[in-house]
Amino acid sequence: MRLIFGLVLIVGVTLAGFAVYVAQDRFAQYQQALASQRNSVIETTEVYVVNTQLRYGEQLRPEDVTAVNWPADHVPFGAFTSMEELFPEGPDELRTVLRMVERDEPILVSKVTGPGQDAGVASQLGAGMRAFALSVDVASGVSGFLRPGDRVDVYWTGNSRGENVTRLIRSNVQIIAIDQTSDEDRNNPTIARTITVEAPPEEIAALAQAQASGRLTLALVGVDDDTVSETIEINQDQLLGIAEAEQETGQRICTVRNRRGNEVIVTPVPCTN
Incomplete structure (x- = not known):
């Protein structure tokens, strides 16, 4: 009986020692993992996000923004990192939203106007670019499926040296407004009467001459299409x-x-x- 008791005691002590050894090993591994995490802390910087959904045309106010910690190596291009940068003139000169911004989304330069500007077409023009209005209808305007932000090819149909021809005169022209609306978030189709495009002055002159001397037709360019169309011309003999x-x-x-x-x-x- 004493022999059996002694064996049980030895086995119990052995198991207890093994359990202590395993626990110490796991604890050491845990301490090593914590030390490794402390040595690889991600550097962050402040980036300003909106704390509520803002739509096109609404003003961006100081109470609408919040600073959050963002990985310093992955700050979105055009993000604001200080209140002085976001509101350089204070609450007297507010920015206006150009595109809808969701809650907790970073505020980007491309989605707001400059301080004190409204959301008009002039605030969206790039350097050296001009805005020009083209008259369209249901046929020439792609059946109302155009929206601000789309790109189109412009075709001219008219008389050239006694022949009726159709020619591609401008490719990948950027639309910045439909009628009096420049909201790129608008998704309901509408039959436009005019579209406003962005182009350099020399292209504006060509579009003005084309509109005055013939009929313009638009062809919608795909979102991911970055090809540049070559000059295309067809007359009636080629058509037939x-x-x-x-x-x-x-x-x-x-x-x-x-x-x-x-x-x-x-x-x-x-x-x-």
Whole structure:
């Protein structure tokens, strides 16, 4: 009996010692992990975010912003890191929201105007750029699916040297306003009467001449499309394949043009000379 009691005591002491050893090892690992975390503390800086949702046209006030700690190596481009930078003139010269800002979203230079400016078109123009209005309708304006911020190709249709032609005159033109609205967050389609585009002065001159001498048609460019379209021009003969037919047969093809209102009908006829 004493022998059995002694064996049980030895086994118990052994298990207790093993448990203490395991606990000490785990504690040492935990202390090592804490020390490693203390040695790799992420450096932060203050970035100002909004504490409530703000929509286009609303003024940004000091009570609408809050400073939060942000990883210093990952501060968003154009973020504000001080109240003096965000409100350089104090509460007398407030910024205006250009695009909707969600709660806890960093305030970026691209989403607000300068101090004391409103959300008009002039505040969105880049350096050296000008705003120009183009008249559109349901057909030329992509059936009302245009929104501020979209890019379009501009085609001109008119008479050039006695021929009706359609030509791509400008590519990837930026739209900054639809009618009297420059809110890029607007998502309901509307039939626009005018669109305002942003372009340098030389392109504005070309668009003005094109609008005065013919009809303009817009083609919507995809959001992720960064290709630059080459000059494209097509006349009625190319549209009807008359030039190609002449090349294939090796014979001269004569045509007669008849105008019916705004439409010109081209009819092939036998050549007399």
